[in-house]
Amino acid sequence: MRAIDFDQASDPASAIRLVQQPNTKFIGGGTNLLDLMKGDVEQPLRLVDINHIGLDQITELPGGGLRIGALARNSDTANHALVRSRYPLLTQALLSGASPQLRNMATIGGNLLQRTRCPYFMDTAFAMCNKRAPGSGCGAREGYNRMHAILGASSACIAVNPSDMNVALVALDAVIQVSGPKGERSIPIAGFHRLPGTMPQVDTVLQPAELITAVDLPPPAFTRHTHYLKVRERNSYAFALVSAAAALDMIGATVRQARIALGGVAHKPWRVPAAEALLAGQALDEARCRQAARVLLDGAQAFRDNGFKIQLAERAVVRALLEAGESA
Known part of the structure; x- marks a missing residue:
C-alpha cells in the first residue's frame, strides 16, 4: 500500500472542506474501503477520518419516524430498541450481513456506499472491468458470472449491489440525508443507487464531496409481519x-x-x-x-x-x- 495523508475532521463542515482536496476519500469504519485499498482497486492519496464529527446518534423524528446517523455502527443500529421494535426488517437484514466483528466497525453510511464484490472488479489482475477501468470491457459477461445480475444489467456491467441493509431500506422507503458544498438535500433511497447503463463506475447519485449525514425512516407501518x-x-x-x-x-x-x-x-x-x-x-x-x-x-x-x-x-x-x- 502506498503512503497516504490522513486528516481528522471535527465536524461535517470541515470533513466536506477537507475531502475536496484531489484524490481524497472519507473513511468511517473502513470495512470496504481498506479492502479495496489493499487490493489497489482504490488509490486515494488522502483519507479524511469522519469518526469524530458527531453523526452516530439514533433519534426519533417528529411524526414518529426515526433518524439513524450515518456513523451509527451496524451492530448498534441492529440492536437499538427503537429499530428492533419499529423496523424489525432492518434489524434482520443488518444481522444477516458480514460477521459480528465487521458489524461492530461498519457504519450505516458506509454500508450504503459498499462497492460491488464482483471478482473482476476486486482483482486488478483482470484487465477488463468497466467499473474499475471505464472502457476496458466487462470480464464477467463472458467469464464466471454465478453471482451476477439477472435484472437491470447493461452491456457495460452485470455486477450486483452486495448490501443486505440496502435491500431492507428500499422496502422501508428510507430517505438519505446528505450535505455537500452546495448545501443539504434529501434523496429517496429508491433513487440513490444507479443502474450501470454506460457508466457503471458511478454507483450512486452523490455529487463530489457530498457526505451522507443520516438515514431517515418514515413512521413505522410494518412492525409485526416482516421477514x-x-x-x-x-x-x-x-x-x-x-x-x-x-x-x-x-x-x-x-x-x-x-x-x-x-x-x-x-x-x-x-x-x-x-x-x-x-x-x-x-x-x-x-x-x-x-x-x-x-x-x-x-x-x-x-x-x-x-x-x-x-x-x-x-x-x-x-x-x-x-x-x-x-x-x-
Whole structure:
C-alpha cells in the first residue's frame, strides 16, 4: 500500500472542506474501503477520518419516524430498541450481513456506499472491468458470472449491489440525508443507487464531496409481519446469491399493503410497486405470492452461470412473503 495523508475532521463542515482536496476519500469504519485499498482497486492519496464529527446518534423524528446517523455502527443500529421494535426488517437484514466483528466497525453510511464484490472488479489482475477501468470491457459477461445480475444489467456491467441493509431500506422507503458544498438535500433511497447503463463506475447519485449525514425512516407501518431471507453459499459470512425483504401490513389474513425488495440480482436493490399492488386487499396465499414474484422478476435475463437465480429469486420472494405473513 502506498503512503497516504490522513486528516481528522471535527465536524461535517470541515470533513466536506477537507475531502475536496484531489484524490481524497472519507473513511468511517473502513470495512470496504481498506479492502479495496489493499487490493489497489482504490488509490486515494488522502483519507479524511469522519469518526469524530458527531453523526452516530439514533433519534426519533417528529411524526414518529426515526433518524439513524450515518456513523451509527451496524451492530448498534441492529440492536437499538427503537429499530428492533419499529423496523424489525432492518434489524434482520443488518444481522444477516458480514460477521459480528465487521458489524461492530461498519457504519450505516458506509454500508450504503459498499462497492460491488464482483471478482473482476476486486482483482486488478483482470484487465477488463468497466467499473474499475471505464472502457476496458466487462470480464464477467463472458467469464464466471454465478453471482451476477439477472435484472437491470447493461452491456457495460452485470455486477450486483452486495448490501443486505440496502435491500431492507428500499422496502422501508428510507430517505438519505446528505450535505455537500452546495448545501443539504434529501434523496429517496429508491433513487440513490444507479443502474450501470454506460457508466457503471458511478454507483450512486452523490455529487463530489457530498457526505451522507443520516438515514431517515418514515413512521413505522410494518412492525409485526416482516421477514428478510438471505440465500447464500454458506450459512454465514457470505454475500447473497439472492435475498428477499418482505414487509406486510395485515388485518387478519388480509394484506392491507405490502413491500417487497430483492437483493443479489441487480446493480441496486430491486423493487417493483406493481408486484406489491397485487397483494393489497387480498388474502395471503402461495399462488398470489408467486404471481407477485413473477411481476417483480419480469424481464429477468440470465448469463451462462446464473440461470438458476431466476427460479431461486421467485422462490425466495414467495417464502419471504409467507414467512412474513406468519410472523408476529
